[in-house]
Structures are given as C-alpha cells and as structure tokens.
Amino acid sequence: MTVAVRAEGLAKTFGATRALDGVDLEVEGGTVLGLLGPNGAGKTTTVRILATLLRPTAGRAEIGGYDVVRQPQQVRQLIGLTGQYAAVDENLSGAENLSMLGRLLGQPKAQAKQRAAEPLERFDLADAGGRLVKTYSGGMRRRLDLAASLVGRPPVLFLDEPTTGLDPRSRNGLWAVTRELVAEGTTVLLTTQYMEEADQLAGTVAVIDRGQVIAQGTPDELKAKIGGQVLEVRPADPAHLDRAAELLADLTGAPPTVNPDTRLLSVPMPDPAWLPVAVRRLDQASIAVADLALRRPSLDEVFLALTGRPAEATTPQDRQEPRRSNA
Amino acid sequence: MSATAPTLTGGPAGVRTGRITLGVALRHALIIARRNLLQVRGNPQLLIFIAIQPILFVLLFVYVFGGAIAGSSRQYVQFVIPGIVVQTVVFSTAVTGIGLNEDVSKGIVDRFRSLPIARSAVLAGRILADAVRLVATVVVILAVGMLLGFRFHRGPLAAVAGFALVIAFGMALSWVAAWIGLSVRNPETAQSAGFLWMFPLTFASSVFAPPQTMPGWLQPFVRINPISVAADALRALLLGGPVLAPALKTIAWTIALTVVFAPLAIRQYRQLA
Numbered sequence: 001m002t003v004a005v006r007a008e009g010l011a012k013t014f015g016a017t018r019a020l021d022g023v024d025l026e027v028e029g030g031t032v033l034g035l036l037g038p039n040g041a042g043k044t045t046t047v048r049i050l051a052t053l054l055r056p057t058a059g060r061a062e063i064g065g066y067d068v069v070r071q072p073q074q075v076r077q078l079i080g081l082t083g084q085y086a087a088v089d090e091n092l093s094g095a096e097n098l099s100m101l102g103r104l105l106g107q108p109k110a111q112a113k114q115r116a117a118e119p120l121e122r123f124d125l126a127d128a129g130g131r132l133v134k135t136y137s138g139g140m141r142r143r144l145d146l147a148a149s150l151v152g153r154p155p156v157l158f159l160d161e162p163t164t165g166l167d168p169r170s171r172n173g174l175w176a177v178t179r180e181l182v183a184e185g186t187t188v189l190l191t192t193q194y195m196e197e198a199d200q201l202a203g204t205v206a207v208i209d210r211g212q213v214i215a216q217g218t219p220d221e222l223k224a225k226i227g228g229q230v231l232e233v234r235p236a237d238p239a240h241l242d243r244a245a246e247l248l249a250d251l252t253g254a255p256p257t258v259n260p261d262t263r264l265l266s267v268p269m270p271d272p273a274w275l276p277v278a279v280r281r282l283d284q285a286s287i288a289v290a291d292l293a294l295r296r297p298s299l300d301e302v303f304l305a306l307t308g309r310p311a312e313a314t315t316p317q318d319r320q321e322p323r324r325s326n327a
Numbered sequence: 328m329s330a331t332a333p334t335l336t337g338g339p340a341g342v343r344t345g346r347i348t349l350g351v352a353l354r355h356a357l358i359i360a361r362r363n364l365l366q367v368r369g370n371p372q373l374l375i376f377i378a379i380q381p382i383l384f385v386l387l388f389v390y391v392f393g394g395a396i397a398g399s400s401r402q403y404v405q406f407v408i409p410g411i412v413v414q415t416v417v418f419s420t421a422v423t424g425i426g427l428n429e430d431v432s433k434g435i436v437d438r439f440r441s442l443p444i445a446r447s448a449v450l451a452g453r454i455l456a457d458a459v460r461l462v463a464t465v466v467v468i469l470a471v472g473m474l475l476g477f478r479f480h481r482g483p484l485a486a487v488a489g490f491a492l493v494i495a496f497g498m499a500l501s502w503v504a505a506w507i508g509l510s511v512r513n514p515e516t517a518q519s520a521g522f523l524w525m526f527p528l529t530f531a532s533s534v535f536a537p538p539q540t541m542p543g544w545l546q547p548f549v550r551i552n553p554i555s556v557a558a559d560a561l562r563a564l565l566l567g568g569p570v571l572a573p574a575l576k577t578i579a580w581t582i583a584l585t586v587v588f589a590p591l592a593i594r595q596y597r598q599l600a
Contacts, residue, residue, distance in 0.1 A: 051441045066342070076443040077342050087434035091369030092362065103358045104444050132369045148438065 004029040004156050004187035005050060009059035011211075012045050019045040021211035022059065025189075027204075029155075032178070032188040034202030034219075036195065042211040043191035044084070047160045050189065051081045063156055080149035084161045086141035087148070090134040094125050094144050097133060101151040119147035123177065139170030146177065157181065159190045163197060175200055195219075196296055207306060215306050223297060224270075225305060231269040231278060234291035238263050244287050251278055269294065343443075352445035359439070359452025363426065364459060376422065377460060381415045381468045388535060389475055396536050401476055408472035409489075409561040410534035415464050416497035417529055417554055421521035423457045423501040424508025428517035431509065431599060440599075450596055454501050461497045465490055480566045489564030492577055496557045499581040502588035509595040534558045553580040 005027035012020040020042045027033040035043050048054040050061055052072040060067060066074040088097050095116045102112030120129040123143040133141060142162065149157065159178065163171040178201055182188055192198055198205045199219040207215040207222070215222060223229070231252075235244045241263055248267045249255045251274060256267035269275070275294055282289055297305075347355075367373050388411065393403030430436045430449070439449050469477070479486050508517045531541075531548060532555040538546055549555050557580070560573035 048437075051437075053437055053440055064342075073347070073443055074342050074344060076441055079441060081438065081441045083434050083437060085434045087438040089362065089366065089435060090433075091366035096362075096365060100358060100362050101438075101442070104355055104439075104442060104448075134369060152442070 002029040003027070005033070005061075005063055005189055007046070007050065007059065007061040010046065010049060010056050010061055011058040012042075012049065012054065013057050018211055020049075020056070020059075023208070023211065023213055025206060025213065027187055027189055029187050030182065030185050031204065032182055032190055032202045034198030034205040035189065035191040035208055036193070036198045036205050037191075037208035038193060041208045043208060044160055045211075046208070047081070047083075047158045047189065047191060051079055051158055052076055077152070078154055078156050080152065080154035080157045082142075082146050082149045082157070082159050082162055084164055086138075086145040088133050088141060088144050091132060093130050093132055094120060094136070094140075094147075095129040097144060097148055098151055101148055105152045115151075119150060123147045124173065139166055139173075142166060142170065142174065143177075146174065150181075155185070156187045157189070159188060161191055161193065164193065171197075199223075199296060209306075229269050229272060229294050230297055230301065231267050231275065232291065232293045232295060233265045233267075233278070233282070233289060234263055235265075236288040236290040240287045241265070243285060244282065247281050247285060247287070248278065251281065264291070268297075347445045352447055352451075355445045355448035356451035356455055359448050360455035360459070363453060363456035366426075367460075373422065377419070377464050378467050380418075381411065381464055382471050384411050384415065385468060385471050385475070392535070404472060404475050404477050405566060406537075406562070407535060408468065408477045409565050410558045411472075412465055412468050412490075413493055413496075413554060413558040413561060414529045414534045415468060416461050416493055417500060417525055418522070419461055419464055420457065420497055420500040420504045421518070421525065422460070422504075423453055424504035424506075424521045425514055425517045427453055427505055427508040428511065428514045432513055436599065446597075447593075450505060450593060453505065454498055457501050458494055458498055461494050462490075465493070481564060485564045485570075489561045492564070492574060492581075493557055493561050496553070496577055496581045499584035499588070502585055502592050505592040506588050506595055509592060509599070528552060528554050532558060533562075553577070553584070556580060 003026050005025065007023055007025040010020050010023040010025075011018070023042065023046055025033065025035075025046070035046065037043050045054065049056050050063065050068060052068050052075050055069055060069070062068060063075045064078045066078070068075050088094075089100075092100070095113070098116035098119060099109075099112040102115055103109060107115060117126070117129070120126045123146065125140060125143060125147070128136060128140060133144065136144065146159075146162065162178075163174055166174065175197075178188060178190070182201075188201070190198070190201055203218065205217065205219050205222055206213045215225070217225075231248070233244055233248065233256075235241055241258065245256050245258060245265055248265060252267050252269060254268060256265040258265055272294060279292070367377065385408070388407050389400050389404050393400035393407070397403035397406055427436075427450075436449055440446075445451075504521055507520050511517050511520050531545060532538075532552045533549065534554060538549040538555065541549060553576075556573050556576040560570065560577045562568065563570040563573055
C-alpha cells in the first residue's frame with residue numbers, strides 16, 4: 001500500500017503555547033484515519049499544517065510524497081479541505097460557489113458551470129443550487145462546503161470536525177457521502193470529538209491529547225483497551241438502585257458508577273453477550289427497568305481509560321483559531 | 328468521479344510542478360474579482376454603500392451647506408462634486424479591508440490558500456473588484472451631480488484623466504485598507520479601524536470647503552493632506568485651473584502609498600495562520 005499522508009514529529013508553538021508536540025501519523029491510500037481528541041488537543045493545527053495553511057515549528061509532513069513546506073503548490077493539487085466552519089460565500093448561490101472554484105482550478109467557463117450541477121445533485125442541493133447561500137440551513141452549508149472541497153476531485157480529503165453542530169439527519173448524510181468517496185479511492189483524514197463518528201467512518205483511529213498522539217489502532221482495538229461497551233440501567237423504582245447495582249457488580253465484576261440525580265447505573269461491559277444475562281437477572285429479582293441501553297464508550301471514557309483523567313479537564317480552550325470569531 | 332483525479336500511486340503523474348505564470352495569476356485574480364462583484368447582488372448593505380450613500384452626500388452638501396459655503400447651492404455644486412467623488416472613493420476603500428477580514432474570519436481565505444492557485448489571487452482580485460466598484464460609484468455621483476447642474480469645463484479627455492487619477496489613488500488607499508483589514512481580529516474592528524482615520528482626513532481637506540476659510544494652524548495640514556491634493560487635481564481637470572502641481576502630487580502620493588502599504592498587506596496576508 002502507498003502512504004498518502006505522512007507526518008513525522010510535527011510540532012507547532014503559538015507564542016508560549018505548544019499546540020503540537022511531536023505528532024506522527026500515517027494514512028494509507030484509500031483509507032480513513034480518524035484523529036480523535038477534545039477541543040484544543042491539536043487536531044485543527046495538524047490539519048492546517050497538512051493543508052499547507054500553517055508552517056510547522058518542527059518536524060515534516062508529506063502528501064503523496066510531496067513536502068507540505070517545500071512543495072505546497074504540488075500538495076494543494078492533491079488535497080481538499082472542509083473545515084469546522086462552512087467556508088462558502090454567503091452572497092453567492094451554491095452553483096456559483098462551485099463554478100467559481102472550478103474556474104479557479106482551470107476549467108473553462110461552460111464546463112465549470114455544467115460540472116457544478118453534479119455535486120449539487122449528489123449533495124441533495126439541486127433545488128437550492130440557484131439560491132444565495134445565506135438562505136441555506138447549517139446542514140446545507142456544510143454539504144456545500146464538502147462539495148466545494150471536492151471540485152478539484154482531490155485524492156486526499158481533510159475533514160475537520162465535519163459534523164460538529166449538525167443535526168443527526170445531516171450528519172448521517174455526510175457520513176454516507178464520506179463512505180462513497182472512500183469507496184471511490186479517496187484518502188480521508190477526519191478529525192472528530194466523537195468516538196461514534198470515528199467508529200462509523202475510520203479504519204484507524206489516532207487519539208490526540210495535548211499535541212501528542214497517545215493511542216492508535218482500529219476502533220475495536222481502542223475499545224478493547226477501555227473494555228468494549230457500557231451498559232446503562234435505570235431502575236423504575238429508586239428504591240431498587242442499590243439492589244440493581246449489586247446485581248450488575250456480580251455480573252461484570254466491577255461496581256457500576258451511580259449517578260444519584262438521574263438514578264442511572266453505568267458499568268463497563270466487555271462482552272455484549274452479557275446483556276441478555278443482565279436483563280434476565282434483573283427480571284428474576286423483579287426489578288422493573290425504566291431505561292436500559294448498551295452504548296459505545298464516549299470520548300470521555302476513552303480519555304479516562306487512556307490518560308486517567310477526563311477529556312474536558314485537558315482543554316484550556318480551543319486556541320488554534322485566534323482569528324475566528326464566528327461559529 | 329476519480330477518473331480525472333491526480334493519482335497518488337503514480338507519483339507526480341497528473342501533478343504539475345511548474346510555477347504559476349503571470350497570465351494564470353491574472354486569470355485567478357479576475358475570477359476572484361468577479362466573485363467579489365457578484366457579492367454586491369446578495370448584499371444590499373454594500374449596494375447602499377456604493378449608490379445610496381454618495382447620493383445622500385451630494386444632496387445634503389449641495390442643499391444644506393451649499394448656500395452657507397458658496398453663497399448658493401448652484402455655485403457650490405460645481406465645487407463639491409469633484410470633492411465628493413474623492414471623498415466617496417476614499418470611503419469606499421474601507422470595504423476592501425472589511426471584505427478581506429470577513430473572508431479570513433469565515434475561512435474562505437483558507438479555502439483559497441489550500442487550492443493550487445496563485446498566492447496573489449485573493450488580494451489582487453479584491454483590489455481589482457474594488458476598482459470596478461469605484462468606477463460605478465463615480466458614475467452615480469456624476470449622474471446625480473449633473474442633474475443638480477454640475478458641468479464639465481475641460482472636455483472629456485481631461486475628465487477621463489481626472490477620474491483615472493482618482494481611481495488609481497483609491498486603489499493605493501485600498502492597500503492601506505487591506506493592510507488594516509488583515510491586521511485586525513474581526514470584521515467589526517475592521518469596520519471601525521477602517522473608517523476612523525478617514526473622517527479627519529476627508530473633512531480637514533479641500534473636499535467640502537476651500538482651505539483658505541480654515542484657521543491658519545490647520546492650513547499646512549490641509550495642504551499636505553493627500554485627499555486635498557487629489558480633490559484639487561480632479562477639480563482642476565474637470566473645471567480648470569493649474570493642473571500640473573496637484574496632479575503630480577497625487578501621483579506621488581499614489582506611488583508612495585502603494586509602495587509602502589502593498590508590501591505590508593501582502594506580508595500580513597502571508598502571515599495569516
């Protein structure tokens with residue numbers, strides 16, 4: 001396999017802040033790497049360096065064998081970038097946004113216009129293509145932004161928190177398109193704060209914290225590290241809370257955490273096959289259950305397992321974007 | 328979909344390694360200029376700024392202050408139209424800075440900078456589009472002015488030379504605005520910082536009133552003020568009077584401002600991170 005994206009010892013300091021502290025990454029051609037971490041971990045800084053928007057303080061990176069610092073013009077021919085903020089022109093129509101980019105990338109006027117129609121169709125924007133972008137919803141803007149990053153048909157795509165702030169329907173749509181692109185051979189580097197998103201899309205996940213990659217592997221490997229899934233149980237009767245907790249502790253060998261406000265018991269469940277057992281035992285003990293769910297570990301739990309401290313405590317604030325004022 | 332994509336596996340196949348030629352850079356600038364001009368359609372605020380505000384200025388100054396300054400509105404219109412052309416051109420340049428700042432804060436500049444296009448395209452496109460916008464504004468003012476009785480006294484050639492001079496001067500100021508717009512944090516600051524210096528400079532000039540009527544301590548400033556110089560040059564080319572000195576001074580200011588502020592703006596643009 002070829003390596004599409006390679007970063008070695010990337011470091012970046014902004015004043016006294018070390019945003020990146022030696023990041024090593026490799027993304028194989030045609031695969032998706034999920035870069036998972038909380039705000040301020042260095043995800044956006046990494047993407048901006050790889051996309052030639054920012055020079056690293058130390059280390060090197062290449063896209064398709066081209067160095068991002070010494071050969072930025074070549075790198076730019078290979079990449080597409082979709083950021084956290086939809087970087088589309090509000091005062092232009094969706095079609096105009098795309099055809100302008102097509103023209104910048106060397107397509108003749110008529111061809112650029114005609115080619116803009118295809119991604120609009122694909123991203124469910126065909127009806128809205130002629131309307132000014134400022135009339136679009138947030139989800140439509142993101143879809144247009146992704147379409148815009150694909151105008152040059154780049155083999156490497158950077159998706160920087162593409163679904164942050166999107167409703168579930170738009171999010172699923174974006175995931176579906178990403179899968180299609182990967183099926184067509186596109187290499188994707190995706191940054192996200194959501195374990196679920198990494199799980200859905202990425203073949204490999206790198207967990208980044210304080211500017212360093214602290215764990216790397218397939219989603220399954222990472223989940224194995226933190227004990228698979230989490231079982232949540234909420235007894236209908238608060239009086240049964242202690243009894244249910246005992247029961248779950250017997251079963252899993254670990255005492256569940258109890259949230260006294262929501263009366264929710266959570267316990268790591270390494271093997272999903274234990275779920276029916278848990279249900280049976282609760283039933284035998286005549287404990288009626290208001291809520292019962294098996295869910296994937298959250299980023300917080302991944303972090304807790306990997307670093308011994310919760311994710312949020314590690315984030316002073318998102319400081320890589322000092323110029324950004326709007327969300 | 329991936330048929331025309333540059334292949335990663337094939338190494339350099341499909342990836343151009345040559346430098347971007349001047350012709351291509353100009354094409355990129357023109358495409359972005361066109362985009363900036365298209366924005367006007369979706370942005371009524373900008374339209375008001377380009378067309379309505381100058382008309383209000385003409386009407387207010389001619390009918391409210393004209394009598395007091397020149398004895399009658401009819402006489403004042405001859406004096407003030409060239410002045411308002413210069414004033415409007417100066418004020419319009421603020422849009423350059425605000426527009427650039429918005430493009431940066433909305434991430435649009437990031438998109439452009441991640442494309443294989445000329446680095447100069449965003450700035451050059453902005454300045455080019457603004458030149459077109461300036462021409463449109465000047466035409467609006469002239470049309471209103473002529474309705475109110477303004478007349479050319481020196482023929483079309485001198486008039487064209489005068490407007491070309493003022494537009495060139497405006498483009499030089501656009502670099503100042505671009506530098507400000509790229510140096511401040513958000514569009515709101517770009518707006519206030521962009522306009523702040525304009526008020527004293529345009530009003531303490533020969534734009535609205537003859538400098539001889541101002542206090543002695545102010546006159547040296549008014550005389551050296553580039554906006555006075557530009558207004559004097561345009562007045563001379565439209566109405567008569569000595570042309571050479573104010574025209575040369577305007578050209579000198581235009582060159583000086585461009586030489587100082589274009590590199591500053593370009594440096595600021597390169598340092599965006």
